[in-house]
Amino acid sequence: MQHLRDLWSLIKPRQTALLLFTGIAGYASVADPAARGGGWLPLVGGLFLAISGSTVLNMVYDRDIDRQMARTQNRPLAAGRLSPGPAAVLGVALSLGGLAWAFATALPFGLVVLAGWALDALVYTVWLKRRTPWSVVWGGLSGGMPALAGRALALGRVDLVGVLLALAVLFWIPTHIMTFSIKYAEDYARAGVPVFPNVYGPVVTQKVIGGSTLLAALTMLAVTWLLSLPFGLLGAAACLGAVLVGLAANAMIRPSVAMNFRLFKFASVYMVAAMGLIVLY
CATH class of the missing domain: 1.20.120 (Four Helix Bundle (Hemerythrin (Met), subunit A))
Known part of the structure; x- marks a missing residue:
């Protein structure tokens, strides 16, 4: 049971739920249901997998600094309750699943989801977080992509x-x-x-x-x-x-x-x- 709780915590459920909700709001902002493209299932499924995947990879990459911070040292990877290898495989699998689903649904949707994933996993986490306090801007941009993705899916464009x-x-x-x-x-x-x-x-x-x-x-x-x-x-x-x-x-x-x-x-x-x-x- 503890193992399952640790795996679930890797996706930061509350953060993921909030970002997913902004995607739902973006999709629902096109008021006429008949005018919306894509559908609710690809929206929720694609976004959930892509967001969860980038979050897991973030946790894998940052496990060394998490060990040094009192606020994060009990996270499952930092505390050693989970191994980084299997966690990385999980993060890659979730990411690829979410991106594939998004692109299969609609090209604009897929491109925005990919942009959000890349901004979070690569630009923010790997490139800038340990180099500059201005990484928060790029992290914020990645956080805004689910809302934009939802709107783009509904409209077929940005x-x-x-x-x-x-x-x-x-x-x-x-x-x-x-x-x-x-x-x-x-x-x-x-x-x-x-x-x-x-x-x-x-x-x-x-x-x-x-x-x-x-x-x-x-x-x-x-x-x-x-x-x-x-x-x-x-x-x-x-x-x-x-x-x-x-x-x-x-x-x-x-x-x-x-x-x-x-x-x-x-x-x-x-x-x-x-x-x-x-x-x-």
Whole structure:
């Protein structure tokens, strides 16, 4: 049973579920079911396998730095409960399965899923994560690809709304990553991973968090406006966005660890709720 739990944890289920949900929102953003291409099963199946595969490969590649960080040292590969070889095989199999399914469904969908996989597994994890704190940008781009992929599958092409959905996720991700990098700055320093607080200082990092969250809220508001959501849903999106904008502005004007965690918690709720409004639409 522990072995199965360890295998399941390799895909980071909550993170994978959130990214998958953004893909579902992107697909559902094409309101007319008759106009959607692809179908729900390839969308969910292809994205789930590709996201899970890149996440497993990330865990395999980063097992050495995970051992050095208190927050991650009990992960199954870092703790030695799983062997890296079989885990790597699992990651490759999931990745190839997801990419093959995506390309077999539709070329635009496959290309966007491939871009997301490559940005996460190769550009972010292998190339930049251990070299520069700006790797967070590329990690954010990979995080935005499921939403863009869902929209591209439904439409058969990439459009402005899909790009804005991806950008909203890109702007939201620093709120999560940088908030944790402030809290665990010593862990990252010990592991030799450059993060914003250790390179530019916590105050600059807190302002970046506030600014990126502000951009995430404004981008999602633009998406809901372009989609012409019904008045009630548009009003709910505007209210949620207004609260997030207020918290982000406050975090930029009066940066503090407490304010950033408050912003981080609400930003997560906001992103799920905003994507949920699109699904309801």
